Amino acid sequence: MTFDVEFRDFTFGYEGRNTPALSNINLRIPRGQTVAIMGPAGAGKSTLLRCLNGFIPHFFRGTRTGQVLVNDLNTKDYDIPFLSHRVGLLFDDPTSQLLAPNVADEIAFGMENYGIPREQMVEAVRENVSAFRLSGMEHRNPHTLSGGQQQACALAAIMAMAPQILALDEPTSRLDPIGTRSVYSIVESIAEKKTRTILLADNKVEELVGFVDRIVVLNEGRVLRDGKPRDVLKDVDLIFKAGIRPPQVTELFSKIAEKMGRQFDDLPITLDEARERMLKLIERARTRSDYAHQSLKSYATEEVAVEAKDLWHVYPGITRGFEVTALKNINFKIRHGEFTAILGQNGSGKTTLVKHFNALLRPTKGSIFVYGRDTKKTLTAELAGLVGHVFQNPDHQIFARTVLKELEFGPTNLKVPPEEIKKRIPDALRAVDLPEDILDLVPLDLSTAQKQRVNIASVLMTHPRLLVVDEPTTGQDPQMRRELMAMMQRLNRDRNMTTVVITHDMNLAAEYCERCIVLRQGEILLDGTPREVFSQPQLLSTTFLSPPQVTLLSQQLKEEGFPQDVLSVDELVDFVVSQLGGR
């Protein structure tokens, strides 16, 4: 049997780095297979994919042993353009791979480079535009599309080159739930045809498990596990140790088995399987639903931190008829010390809303008060001492020559005396888990994770009472996401800071936040505790958000008496175990 992709004892280390990025990789992928490559950040997923189209070794230099074969061609003997004809690589950031002035040109760009005749190109553009649901947008600038559409456009551009192999590098990590779902459904339809070989590097296992044939778990450059999804995900401990997470239902059953001292042959990996399995376990729940309602301790006080009154925000457009009403009739009060998550699809108004908290934007109608001050009458710079706003991309804020200077920036602007600034530094570093010797390093040289922490630390230096964090979890691996949420929980608790987090991660919002505000098209759809919000799946689905998988499972078993407001795996485990007579 020939394989489309083969790694034979392949080891690769990037130039200038001590440890190899990939060690002794042996993989053989036959034609038509869809493989998920999972692993924490730094495990080597991107490195692996870059070997397929020749980026390694031709663009990224380093030391290499072993072979990588694509369609039986050794990648070291062929250059990148040649290999790119056979291997289509999709990056995680849609904006940096869209390079044409409009969608049609974007899709044609690759074909143009390969000298495909015009009639063929026109036909291919038409086909791909409709296959990727971009009809009617051929003349639009790709940058004006939504995130999901942008990735669809980039993928269409790659598919137009008719590659045999598709390498997708975390294609949904920057997208909102709708975008993620649409990209995956496209990938799924390609995978179903079984004509192309797909390698998908991604950790969103709950979405993937429905259509991948095989899972390869990477960690620290080595293959930890390689096999059918069911077999790989069964080993829940290994998955956790590798720094990633199995589907919630898999984790659920594994923990139930553990608590009952039982052994399940097979663990469910999809919601449907889990429901069937659960029904076999418990035909009907006893009326008393006793499970420890793990409620989060709230540190909220009576003082009102942020108050929005009939807030509207309309963005004016350059040309007539292009105004966008981003926020409509927003009313809420956030109390000092509360830990709130703001949820919603991209474009629902989350960032717009949060920019009002420190007067980056002012209301078109209505008003917003931050600790009693009307933002219409205050400058952003004045609010910097009260409100700390951490932007999503640390590169937008980092500029100083040393981490020390970066940290000093904020308080210096607020005319805090230097001795006081010096006193605040060790505290800020400790809050974000960074060592003191980082102070002399150049911020631009740090890893993204470290930059993000430096960013947060520098915002903390002004001792804000309200901390606003814009999508800290987007684009991070599961481990990092948890660490960040836990860090913010600590800040909320230990420093008595009102914390507002924008996130797409429902599971984490459910577990860590005491309040969720769900926005939909500029209006507040739901506002309450996670329990209140996630027990309304119909409402949530109107904006294509869904509660955590384990909550959904329990809600689907409403007839059997299951609780409707479960928030975490552990809660449901407790419930089930108590029903089965365990402890």
Add this chain to the structure above:
Amino acid sequence: MAYWAVLTILAAAFFGDPILLGLIFVFGILIPWAKAIRLAMFKQSLRTLISLFPFYLVLGILFFVPPRDAVFLFHLIPQLKLLPITVDMIVWTIGIFMKFLIIIACFWMILVTSPLPDIVRSFSKFRIPWPLVLATSLGLSYVPVMVEEISTVQEAQRSRGHRFEYRNPINRAKAMGPLLVPLLSLSIAHSERLTLAIQARGYGYAVEKRTELRDLSFHTLDYAAFVIVFVLAAVFLYAYFYTPHLIDYTFTMNLLRRFL
């Protein structure tokens, strides 16, 4: 549409009469583009531009040499009989200023409504090497992205208490530091990712054998437009040198003289 704008620019360049230019403005700019442009934004930009008029006035005072029969108003420095202000000068200045307005407005219209990358791509027909065309095209499409990045970085630094607005230009320059570094690193990162992206799409495979999706060759309409523009340019040139009184500010002056 772009050709119309070029025409208007040409006309504005040669004519010097305020009333005529006013007509050009109305017919060349306001009417064709009225639908596309939001009035409020347009008025704002106009206001900014009009605020530059005093500058032109100064130019006029310093450099305009009034003809013999100019309508005299007063001397700016009466004691020394220097710097005469004449109605002629004012009319002339207004004329120059309107030229300036029209030209700027035309450029702005072109930028806002026409796909600039298309224009850039057509450069390849002029036998400019393809890598250069692509680089320019990519650079241009980065501009809107960069504009947004600038605004984001500004917001981010404002949130840390930094102020950008200073009256003193030196302070203003110093305040740009926290803006420039992130912008630079973002631009460099963007270009690195773009390099990867174009390679992943086969850039450099066989540059000579490249094909194009759209036919960007010049058609009859384009050639006709070229010819018209060329002819008109010749006419204007002639008028400028041989019959200047037809196209400079004297038309308005003569009108005004009737009243004064």
